[in-house]
Amino acid sequence: MLVLGIESSCDETGVALVEARATGVPVLLADTLHSQIAMHQAYGGVVPELASRDHIRRVLPLTERVLAQARVDLRAVDVVAFTRGPGLAGALLVGAGVACALGAALDKPVLGVHHLEGHLLSPFLGSDPPEFPFVALLVSGGHTQLMRVEGVGQYELLGETIDDAAGEAFDKSAKLMGLGYPGGPALARLAEQGDPAAFKLPRPLLHSGDLDFSFAGLKTAVLTQAKKLGADLEARKADLAASTQAAIVEVLVKKAMAALDQAGLKRLVVAGGVGANRLLRAQLGAATGKRKVRVHYPELQLCTDNGAMIAMAAAMRLASGVATASRSYAFDVRPRWPLGEI
Ligand code: KG4
Numbered sequence: 001m002l003v004l005g006i007e008s009s010c011d012e013t014g015v016a017l018v019e020a021r022a023t024g025v026p027v028l029l030a031d032t033l034h035s036q037i038a039m040h041q042a043y044g045g046v047v048p049e050l051a052s053r054d055h056i057r058r059v060l061p062l063t064e065r066v067l068a069q070a071r072v073d074l075r076a077v078d079v080v081a082f083t084r085g086p087g088l089a090g091a092l093l094v095g096a097g098v099a100c101a102l103g104a105a106l107d108k109p110v111l112g113v114h115h116l117e118g119h120l121l122s123p124f125l126g127s128d129p130p131e132f133p134f135v136a137l138l139v140s141g142g143h144t145q146l147m148r149v150e151g152v153g154q155y156e157l158l159g160e161t162i163d164d165a166a167g168e169a170f171d172k173s174a175k176l177m178g179l180g181y182p183g184g185p186a187l188a189r190l191a192e193q194g195d196p197a198a199f200k201l202p203r204p205l206l207h208s209g210d211l212d213f214s215f216a217g218l219k220t221a222v223l224t225q226a227k228k229l230g231a232d233l234e235a236r237k238a239d240l241a242a243s244t245q246a247a248i249v250e251v252l253v254k255k256a257m258a259a260l261d262q263a264g265l266k267r268l269v270v271a272g273g274v275g276a277n278r279l280l281r282a283q284l285g286a287a288t289g290k291r292k293v294r295v296h297y298p299e300l301q302l303c304t305d306n307g308a309m310i311a312m313a314a315a316m317r318l319a320s321g322v323a324t325a326s327r328s329y330a331f332d333v334r335p336r337w338p339l340g341e342i
């Protein structure tokens with residue numbers, strides 16, 4: 001079974017093709033991506049209207065490219081999957097509209113996928129796929145969640161952020177340091193030249209005893225510190241970046257370890273854009289090594305948004321019987337969509 005996956009929830013257009021076989025995890029045949037980063041950079045963040053218009057320009061050429069890469073004819077596609085939410089409404093409508101139009105034209109069923117489930121299952125595309133059950137640390141631009149994952153479609157929320165996501169804390173701190181967009185990778189790069197102990201920044205909810213996060217106060221503390229530095233900020237920017245990154249990473253690592261203890265599991269999956277962060281990977285490696293916990297990551301290029309994870313999530317949902325694709329092409333999108341509601 002060939003599943004075409006279309007991702008358009010935010011600022012990347014991703015199209016990919018996976019093949020689900022009778023046994024084993026589905027296989028990625030081809031994957032294409034267009035990132036809008038260069039376009040949004042001039043505005044310091046994602047401009048939703050521009051994002052939608054760019055998805056429209058990119059999605060069919062990317063589809064043609066992915067089919068050419070896989071040497072597969074469009075008519076051989078069995079299911080067309082798309083990101084139904086959460087994300088920017090206009091951007092989601094592009095992927096959903098194109099997917100349903102393709103499905104209708106080909107007389108093939110379509111399936112809307114939850115973007116976070118895509119992130120969650122993306123490590124199955126790697127060379128070291130996890131086994132169920134596991135604890136998932138989902139750290140994307142808009143979400144920070146810990147989940148107990150029993151199987152495809154069986155997700156129990158253990159804790160989540162009560163305000164900003166970790167990715168948001170990276171992005172907002174980077175913005176107020178003048179590091180532009182996307183801030184996370186820029187802040188992480190600068191942090192490598194700084195001293196993580198230079199500034200004492202709060203570790204919100206570190207000892208709260210539950211698995212929730214809060215990063216809004218950290219961002220405010222970074223802002224206060226930046227103001228205090230005034231003209232000296234420029235010279236101390238790397239130190240402030242390193243201190244900010246250290247605070248975010250420490251909280252993520254401690255809470256992930258607490259979640260493993262609470263769930264009584266020895267397997268951790270890290271997914272979402274912040275999962276690309278090198279310090280996070282190093283510190284998770286150190287913390288889990290001591291506990292004999294296995295950590296699984298998606299391939300580095302599949303940490304951020306992509307079509308492969310959408311095609312993969314659709315294929316796994318279909319294979320495990322938790323979802324069926326449908327020939328109803330009257331689509332809707334879910335800009336706000338808690339993962340628990342799928
Ligand atoms: O999963 P993702 O691509 O998009 C969403 O679904 O939101 O995550 C994007 C987030 C952004 O906040 C970005 O700054 C962050 O991931 N990010 C990073 C790194 N690479 C991406 N944050 C810290 N360090 C990185 N290396």
Ligand code: ZN
Nearest residue numbers: 119140304305
């Ligand atoms: Zn994402």
